[in-house]
Amino acid sequence: MAKKKSILDLMKMKKEGEQVAWVTAYDFPTAMFVEQAGMDMILVGDSLGMVTLGYKGTIPVTMEDCISHCQAVRRGAPNTWIIGDMPFGSYQSSDEQAVDNAVRFMKEADVDCIKLEGGVRVKTRIKAISDAGIPVIGHIGLTPQSSGQLGGFKAQGRDVKNARGVIEDALAVQESGAFAILVEAVPPELTAFITQKLDIPVYSIGAGACDGQLLISSDMLGKFQAFTPKFVKVYANVAEVEINAFKEYVKDVKEGVFPSDDYVYHITDPIEEFEKLFKEYA
Ligand SMILES: Nc1nc(=O)c2c([nH]1)NC[C@@H]1CN(c3ccc(C(=O)N[C@@H](CCC(=O)O)C(=O)O)cc3)CN21
Ligand SMILES: CC(C)C(=O)C(=O)O
Numbered sequence: 001m002a003k004k005k006s007i008l009d010l011m012k013m014k015k016e017g018e019q020v021a022w023v024t025a026y027d028f029p030t031a032m033f034v035e036q037a038g039m040d041m042i043l044v045g046d047s048l049g050m051v052t053l054g055y056k057g058t059i060p061v062t063m064e065d066c067i068s069h070c071q072a073v074r075r076g077a078p079n080t081w082i083i084g085d086m087p088f089g090s091y092q093s094s095d096e097q098a099v100d101n102a103v104r105f106m107k108e109a110d111v112d113c114i115k116l117e118g119g120v121r122v123k124t125r126i127k128a129i130s131d132a133g134i135p136v137i138g139h140i141g142l143t144p145q146s147s148g149q150l151g152g153f154k155a156q157g158r159d160v161k162n163a164r165g166v167i168e169d170a171l172a173v174q175e176s177g178a179f180a181i182l183v184e185a186v187p188p189e190l191t192a193f194i195t196q197k198l199d200i201p202v203y204s205i206g207a208g209a210c211d212g213q214l215l216i217s218s219d220m221l222g223k224f225q226a227f228t229p230k231f232v233k234v235y236a237n238v239a240e241v242e243i244n245a246f247k248e249y250v251k252d253v254k255e256g257v258f259p260s261d262d263y264v265y266h267i268t269d270p271i272e273e274f275e276k277l278f279k280e281y282a
């Protein structure tokens with residue numbers, strides 16, 4: 001089994017040009033499979049609200065939801081770098097609130113670092129959490145928790161005015177002490193510029209080439225049916241596999257094909273003894 005990565009390994013990978021591959025996971029079995037596949041990191045995204053709980057967005061997700069999913073993922077992937085995703089409302093009020101909740105992720109869920117959304121406007125939050133000794137990943141570009149302000153889940157930085165804002169956010173994240181940054185849904189030209197401008201690793205979800213790539217596991221496995229962002233490469237159709245299996249089971253049950261003799265427990269006393277017992281109670 002591969003040794004769990006440290007922050008130094010991630011820095012070294014950037015320096016040596018080795019790409020970092022990561023996905024989201026939300027539950028114990030997926031975490032096990034991801035670790036067995038040799039993934040570099042796992043994000044327990046607040047996207048769990050959409051892909052495992054069925055919410056329309058990430059706003060309703062609570063600290064308790066995140067902690068409980070992080071715990072399940074840690075049990076499944078004890079040797080993988082795990083990122084806890086701070087949910088909406090867990091760092092918006094104050095630096096103190098942000099530190100308290102980041103500490104909860106570390107103490108209660110044994111994550112390796114936390115991620116939070118925003119650039120310029122969360123500078124003091126990133127600094128406060130970093131100063132508490134907790135590694136922080138920034139998250140800029142399309143920030144789903146503020147999709148209301150962005151007018152929906154819309155790609156960012158496509159015009160020069162908006163791209164300036166993304167660059168300012170990237171600089172703010174690095175200055176504040178984050179050890180890495182995730183850029184979501186911006187054009188590859190902008191990501192490339194940010195990657196050569198910053199010293200810290202730059203990772204992408206839907207933002208083209210840089211130091212590593214993230215995808216939502218449910219999207220790449222074909223398990224999320226509400227929508228599929230343009231940037232998702234679909235590697236499997238797990239929904240189809242599951243639906244077909246459930247259909248077959250329904251058919252077997254209705255037709256009395258299941259359970260056949262292979263799927264029952266056999267008696268250990270002679271049948272005559274059982275018949276006597278049944279007669280006694282008949
Ligand atoms: N399952 C899942 N996968 C994701 O990648 C994901 C989530 N959920 N939830 C939170 C955010 C939202 N994501 C998205 C969603 C849509 C686009 C997208 O391609 N938007 C279109 C516009 C759609 C519209 O017209 O509103 C675009 O061109 O920007 C990008 C990222 C990424 N994140
Ligand atoms: C969309 C990604 C980057 C995320 O933050 C999540 O999965 O919650």
Ligand SMILES: [Mg+2]
Nearest residue numbers: 045046047085
């Ligand atoms: Mg998130």
